[in-house]
Amino acid sequence: MSAVRYDLPETDDFTRPYWDAAAEGRLLLRRCGECGRAHHYPREFCPFCWAGEDRVMWEPASGRATLYTWSVIHRNDLPPFGTRVPYVAAVVDLAEGPRMMTEVVDCDASALRIGAELELTFREAGGFAVAVFRLAPA
Known part of the structure; x- marks a missing residue:
């Protein structure tokens, strides 16, 4: 099963x-x-x-966002999250106005700051492309 x-x-x-x-x-x-x-x-x-x-x-959407808040998840027992820890769960403000729950990828969590500029990317999950964000180039 x-x-x-x-x-x-x-x-x-x-x-x-x-x-x-x-x-x-x-x-x-x-x-x-x-x-x-x-x-x-x-x-x-x-x-x-x-x-x-x-x-x-x-x-x-434009694919631009700013970081509203985040948390580094070190333990999650629900599949498949447990195999991905640590990961950064985040809330971002999209340039178009809505606030979105997502994940920040491809960076060290110590580099994150509230208000940081982010750009859209996608992560594969079970045959789906899931919207996530990474730090935008300076």
């Missing part, structure tokens, strides 16, 4: 554009045509003004 993968998404017709774009190296956001605000994670309605799906559209 294989272990449950807690890091893999459940996809459906609504989220398929998001995951297809990720496989191409693009991050999509949802933007409301009623109030104009972008949000992430993808929802069929606007979480700010409750406009319905017909008013909320997909749009590409």
Whole structure:
């Protein structure tokens, strides 16, 4: 019996554009045509003004973000995280406005600072491309 993968998404017709774009190296956001605000994670309605799906559209993100906060995870017993420790769990502010939970990769955690400029990259996870971030070049 294989272990449950807690890091893999459940996809459906609504989220398929998001995951297809990720496989191409693009991050999509949802933007409301009623109030104009972008949000992430993808929802069929606007979480700010409750406009319905017909008013909320997909749009590409720039891939730029700033580090809001982070934590270095040294122990995680859920598969497959235990084999990846230590890793940096983070919350970032996307340039388009939404705040996103993610991971910061390819750097020593001691180099991280609140407000650090980040750039989008992707990590493979069980056949999915997952949006993560790394420090942007100076």
